[in-house]
Amino acid sequence: MDIVERIEQLFVRHGDAPYEGARREAISALEHALQCAQLAEWANADESLVAAAFLHDVGHFLAAEAIARDDRVDDRHEDLALPFLSAGFDASVTEPVRLHVQAKRFLVRVDEHYARQLSPASQHSLALQGGPMDDDQLAAFEALPFARDAVQLRRWDDLAKEPGRRTPSLDWYLALLRDVRERPFLDSKTGIGATSVA
Template sequence: MATLDTIARIEQLFIDFGEQPYEGARAESVTALAHALQCAQLAEWAHAEPALVAAAFLHDVGHFLAAEAVARNDHLDDEHEALALPLLARSFGPAVTEPIRLHVQAKRYLVSMDADYFLGLSPASVHSLALQGGTLSPAECAAFEALPHARDAVALRRWDDLAKTPGRPTPTLDYYLAVLRDVAQESAGPAASRPAAASV
């Protein structure tokens, strides 16, 4: 039941906010839904595990939760990478939630380690980078690299940056909601499919 509730909540968030311009007033050239669909598609094209495809699709859901709470302020970091974790952790394990939690730090890491990476960022991403803390120190980069899901977070970040092509065909919202259900079921493990013990 928790999984069904979580997926229904995610679906409603995309219905309510998915057609808004991505990144608020400093809009990208795609909607939030198109961005999520393209990011998940890029993960699939890279033959990522289903959990990482799910993370790619869900990585910006925290923006929707922030928009529900208050009017968006483009001069503040909404910390969207953390906002969605309580919702997502009800049905998904760390293979989904940790790349999401780390994808903003992954951008800061890539900017710190690769001078050319910064040149490829969109204006909206450059703006949000400043709000998110800018570059990391060498010690912070090393600490990030040591995290169990850092590699997946970096992959997600690169798909995130590329998932902004107007009009690109993608699978549908329903398609990726089905992926989420499968991943959530896998996260729940065998116990989720066993009937409850009869009371005596």
């Protein structure tokens, strides 16, 4: 099955489910993904980062299919998503997804106001994910090629929780994923490109 078809299947199967227990948010997983991608578009992010914004929580769906959800345990959804998304997308999509949890830990450390604006669900998951970064973790994160994209994605993630907001449809972002998958990859640091063979 094509990866975009598989992503569609995951959103159809799990997208209407609310986050449960201490992870509960006011909107569904699909609404959250659509809002996050829309915020990225409004910020004129490139298509890869819009795709990452849309896909950043897809690992929760993979976790739900693999194990029973437990609010007391971090499901490490960012790590679960990496091998799945790497089958169809390059690092400009997968790395911001992989790093968006670390970006939350980074922001809590560097921005004294950030933690206060987190939803109760995000505060709960922050504790499970290790809390604020220490000095070594901070330096290592800042050195990563896609750290800046991950921080921007994290800020959209935090804002994408507004009940009733109108957004483009699931089909709109699935079409964007197909476009991103089919275009040549251009490394943002080196400027060297290659046609994706995924």
